[in-house]
Amino acid sequence: MSSTLKGITLKGSAELVAEFFSFGINSILYQRGIYPPETFTRVTQYDMSLYLTVDPNLKTYLNDVVTQLKGWLFDCTVQKLVLVITCLETNEVLERWQFDIECDKTITGSSGTREKSIKAIQEEIRSVIRQITATVTFLPLLETACSFDLLIYTDKDQVVPEKWEESGPKMIADSEEVRLRTFTTTIHKVSSMVAYKRTDCI
Amino acid sequence: MRNTVRSNGCNLAMTSFHVAEEEGDPSGSRGARGGNLSHHCSKMDGMDDETTVFTTLKSFKSFISKPETSQKPPDSSLAHHHLQRQYLQRIEMEEAAEKICSKTHLLQMAQEKQQMELSHKRARIELEKAAHISARDLEREVDRNQELLNRIKKLEEREAETTRTLNEQMEMNKTLKKSLEGENKKLEEKESVISEANKTNGALRDEIRELNHKLKKLDMQLTTQSTDNQGLQEQLELQRKKYQELTMKFQELQATQSLNSDNELKIKELERRLALQEQDSVIVRNMKSELARLPDMERELKRLREENSYLRETQENSNLLREETEGLRRKLERLEKLKEDMVSLELEKEKQATVLQAWENLSEMTGLNIRKPEDLSREIIQIQQREIALKQQNHSVTSSARALEKARAQLQGEVTDLRTKALEEQKKREQQDALVRRLQKRVLLLTKERDGMKAILESYDSELATNEYSPQLTRRVKEAEDMLQKVQAHNLEIEAQLSKAQEEIGTYKLQTQKAEMELDVLKKQAPGAENSSFVMNEEVSSLRQKIEELEAERRRLEDQNNILEMRLEKHNLQGAYDPTKTKVIHLRMNPTNIAKQQRLDEVEHLREECQQLRERIRALQAGGAVTSNEGTLSLPPSQEVLDLRRQLESAELKNQRLKEVFQKKIQEFRTVCYVLTGYQIDITTENQYRLTSVYAEHMEDSLLFKVIDMSTFITRTVVSLLKRLQ
Numbered sequence: 001m002s003s004t005l006k007g008i009t010l011k012g013s014a015e016l017v018a019e020f021f022s023f024g025i026n027s028i029l030y031q032r033g034i035y036p037p038e039t040f041t042r043v044t045q046y047d048m049s050l051y052l053t054v055d056p057n058l059k060t061y062l063n064d065v066v067t068q069l070k071g072w073l074f075d076c077t078v079q080k081l082v083l084v085i086t087c088l089e090t091n092e093v094l095e096r097w098q099f100d101i102e103c104d105k106t107i108t109g110s111s112g113t114r115e116k117s118i119k120a121i122q123e124e125i126r127s128v129i130r131q132i133t134a135t136v137t138f139l140p141l142l143e144t145a146c147s148f149d150l151l152i153y154t155d156k157d158q159v160v161p162e163k164w165e166e167s168g169p170k171m172i173a174d175s176e177e178v179r180l181r182t183f184t185t186t187i188h189k190v191s192s193m194v195a196y197k198r199t200d201c202i
Numbered sequence: 203m204r205n206t207v208r209s210n211g212c213n214l215a216m217t218s219f220h221v222a223e224e225e226g227d228p229s230g231s232r233g234a235r236g237g238n239l240s241h242h243c244s245k246m247d248g249m250d251d252e253t254t255v256f257t258t259l260k261s262f263k264s265f266i267s268k269p270e271t272s273q274k275p276p277d278s279s280l281a282h283h284h285l286q287r288q289y290l291q292r293i294e295m296e297e298a299a300e301k302i303c304s305k306t307h308l309l310q311m312a313q314e315k316q317q318m319e320l321s322h323k324r325a326r327i328e329l330e331k332a333a334h335i336s337a338r339d340l341e342r343e344v345d346r347n348q349e350l351l352n353r354i355k356k357l358e359e360r361e362a363e364t365t366r367t368l369n370e371q372m373e374m375n376k377t378l379k380k381s382l383e384g385e386n387k388k389l390e391e392k393e394s395v396i397s398e399a400n401k402t403n404g405a406l407r408d409e410i411r412e413l414n415h416k417l418k419k420l421d422m423q424l425t426t427q428s429t430d431n432q433g434l435q436e437q438l439e440l441q442r443k444k445y446q447e448l449t450m451k452f453q454e455l456q457a458t459q460s461l462n463s464d465n466e467l468k469i470k471e472l473e474r475r476l477a478l479q480e481q482d483s484v485i486v487r488n489m490k491s492e493l494a495r496l497p498d499m500e501r502e503l504k505r506l507r508e509e510n511s512y513l514r515e516t517q518e519n520s521n522l523l524r525e526e527t528e529g530l531r532r533k534l535e536r537l538e539k540l541k542e543d544m545v546s547l548e549l550e551k552e553k554q555a556t557v558l559q560a561w562e563n564l565s566e567m568t569g570l571n572i573r574k575p576e577d578l579s580r581e582i583i584q585i586q587q588r589e590i591a592l593k594q595q596n597h598s599v600t601s602s603a604r605a606l607e608k609a610r611a612q613l614q615g616e617v618t619d620l621r622t623k624a625l626e627e628q629k630k631r632e633q634q635d636a637l638v639r640r641l642q643k644r645v646l647l648l649t650k651e652r653d654g655m656k657a658i659l660e661s662y663d664s665e666l667a668t669n670e671y672s673p674q675l676t677r678r679v680k681e682a683e684d685m686l687q688k689v690q691a692h693n694l695e696i697e698a699q700l701s702k703a704q705e706e707i708g709t710y711k712l713q714t715q716k717a718e719m720e721l722d723v724l725k726k727q728a729p730g731a732e733n734s735s736f737v738m739n740e741e742v743s744s745l746r747q748k749i750e751e752l753e754a755e756r757r758r759l760e761d762q763n764n765i766l767e768m769r770l771e772k773h774n775l776q777g778a779y780d781p782t783k784t785k786v787i788h789l790r791m792n793p794t795n796i797a798k799q800q801r802l803d804e805v806e807h808l809r810e811e812c813q814q815l816r817e818r819i820r821a822l823q824a825g826g827a828v829t830s831n832e833g834t835l836s837l838p839p840s841q842e843v844l845d846l847r848r849q850l851e852s853a854e855l856k857n858q859r860l861k862e863v864f865q866k867k868i869q870e871f872r873t874v875c876y877v878l879t880g881y882q883i884d885i886t887t888e889n890q891y892r893l894t895s896v897y898a899e900h901m902e903d904s905l906l907f908k909v910i911d912m913s914t915f916i917t918r919t920v921v922s923l924l925k926r927l928q
Contacts, residue, residue: 079784080779082777082786088797096777149793153786154785155785156781165789169777171778172776177776
């Protein structure tokens with residue numbers, strides 16, 4: 001839809017961002033080894049090969065979150081998406097991948113398009129995902145069994161859907177933060193960063 | 203043989219003689235010789251010649267001995283003669299000896315000849331005999347030969363028959379061989395079968411062996427079981443005895459118990475009576491003591507009544523006193539409050555006095571005619587009125603000043619506008635002049651170009667006549683034209699840039715001039731304020747200081763701002779948010795929650811399993827059989843455990859049956875004993891046995907026996923028997 005038209009609509013932008021999150025979260029789960037590598041399959045997206053999970057429970061969970069996120073992106077009520085990685089034994093938060101979303105609210109509903117080519121946006125997304133893959137080199141190893149959670153920061157007045165509940169921000173106590181690249185569709189601007197628990201080896 | 207022996211003997215004799223001669227021993231040797239001879243001759247001679255030899259020998263010996271005896275007494279003078287005689291004798295003897303020898307020899311030869319003849323005869327006879335024998339043998343042999351020939355013929359006939367039969371037999375053999383081969387095959391098959399059978403045999407034997415082993419083991423087990431059985435039987439017997447003893451004891455106990463209960467009842471009654479009596483006695487004693495105490499009690503009563511009255515009086519007094527104290531305390535408080543009030547009032551009074559003094563001094567300070575506050579208020583009113591008037595004046599003045607300022611500002615604005623317009627006009631004019639100059643330059647350049655081109659063309663034209671390089675020329679022309687165009691384009695660009703730059707310069711000039719004008723205006727304004735120069739300078743310096751302070755504060759605030767912004771950024775990175783504007787939500791069924799739940803469930807499950815296993819271990823350690831309430835456990839009982847359980851059950855069953863069987867048998871045996879012998883033996887206690895007879899008149903008639911060691915018994919209850927009888 002948004003690829004055939006010249007410009008980006010709000011709906012198209014929401015879809016692009018949601019798609020990016022879907023692939024990005026899968027990449028992070030694969031890179032950090034939260035789920036075993038044999039539960040992932042390779043697909044081609046953004047002119048690069050990425051990994052998608054085949055675990056059905058995980059797939060349904062991610063689909064639920066991403067579809068809800070798409071709706072909120074369309075409403076421009078979402079501010080951040082955070083992927084929190086917790087150690088199961090100690091219940092400590094070890095890593096925190098935060099994606100800030102800035103929505104240009106001057107665009108109203110389905111009217112109005114912005115001039116930006118899909119290719120450029122995909123190029124930016126590609127660089128972001130490559131950078132995410134590259135962060136593996138300096139992030140500390142996750143040696144214990146870990147599990148992840150997806151938090152969404154929304155406006156205060158946003159209606160909480162049925163299966164969702166409020167939660168804490170799950171911040172890391174003693175953390176190092178690294179800011180990563182951003183990409184923008186001219187309607188939504190997504191900036192990424194990763195915070196990890198400082199290890200005592202340095 | 204004899205001849206040779208004789209000849210040897212003769213030779214020996216001859217040699218002995220020769221030896222004697224050589225030695226020359228007269229007497230002893232002769233004798234020796236003679237002896238030797240005789241010996242030899244006796245040996246040599248046969249039956250016929252011995253006597254003659256003997257006689258000759260005897261004469262010889264006598265001959266020898268005579269000269270010996272005769273030769274002994276003569277002296278040495280006769281010795282020589284003797285010697286000669288001896289010598290002559292000797293020679294004679296020797297000759298005689300030789301003669302004898304020859305005679306003997308002859309005799310011997312004659313004998314030998316006779317013997318030879320005899321022997322010849324004998325030989326002839328023997329030969330004849332032998333010939334006879336041989337002729338007979340020959341005849342026999344001939345007969346034999348004939349017989350043998352007959353036999354041979356028969357044998358040959360037989361042989362032919364036998365060959366025939368052999369051939370037949372050979373044919374038979376062949377057929378038989380074939381049949382044999384067939385049978386061999388059968389045999390082989392049978393052998394294989396047999397071998398298989400043997401193998402099976404072997405296997406069966408092994409099995410048999412194993413079965414035998416098992417049998418042996420089972421036999422062993424049986425023996426052990428039988429021994430166990432025996433042990434159990436013995437135990438059973440013991441138990442039975444014990445049981446009987448116990449029953450006896452129990453009966454006795456019951457009897458005694460009944461007695462006991464009766465006795466106890468009696469005892470209780472008696473005790474009750476005793477208690478009652480004791481109580482009565484105690485009561486009597488108490489009554490006595492109380493009676494004794496009565497007068498004291500009365501005295502005390504009196505005293506207490508007096509005290510009571512006294513205390514009541516004192517109580518009233520004390521109540522009164524309390525009320526008084528309360529009243530006094532309240533008074534005290536009030537007085538203290540009053541004191542404090544007084545103190546504070548005094549302080550106020552002093553203050554008021556000072557204030558009053560100040561107010562009174564005011565009149566002296568201000569120099570006005572103030573003695574009372576009314577004067578003060580009057581003065582104040584006057585001052586206020588003056589103030590109001592001044593304010594009104596002020597307002598009017600300020601309004602006029604503002605109006606003037608507005609007019610001035612308008613005029614200034616108009617002035618600046620006019621000046622800007624003038625400047626613009628000037629700038630335009632300058633631009634136009636610049637344009638004109640450029641155009642003139644361009645015209646000059648163009649003319650120059652034209653001249654140049656004309657010159658080139660003329661040169662080309664002139665050159666055309668001499669050379670005929672038209673393509674080169676056209677190329678050169680084209681190149682030149684291109685160059686020209688490029689240069690023109692370059693020119694145009696540079697001119698455009700130039701114009702832009704000039705425009706910018708113009709605008710900057712305009713801005714600077716505007717700024718200068720404003721500065722002039724400000725400067726004009728500034729001298730207007732120099733009237734109050736001194737104050738203004740002070741104000742300016744103070745304003746400058748303020749400005750510097752404000753600047754420093756601004757810088758500080760900027761730094762703070764930067765730090766706060768960094769902190770905010772950091773917090774933002776860490777995930778902080780404004781709770782009033784943002785909220786954090788997530789799916790309830792998220793992987794972390796699910797994983798935590800799974801962990802908890804696992805831990806719970808493991809704990810339960812642990813608990814159950816511990817209970818099971820406790821049960822097993824206690825030794826009891828594991829009950830069937832283990833449905834929740836997932837551990838299947840191993841095969842060994844099942845086998846052992848089955849064995850246990852079977853052993854228990856066997857024990858049970860054995861017990862029953864033993865019980866029955868023992869009972870039977872005892873009844874049989876009782877019936878046959880007429881006596882029943884029971885075990886009462888450990889070493890005591892009771893003998894009861896069939897013919898007893900009462901049930902209790904019995905003999906009790908006690909075992910000290912198995913050889914002696916002590917009878918008991920003979921006395922009881924006697925009593926019974928009585």
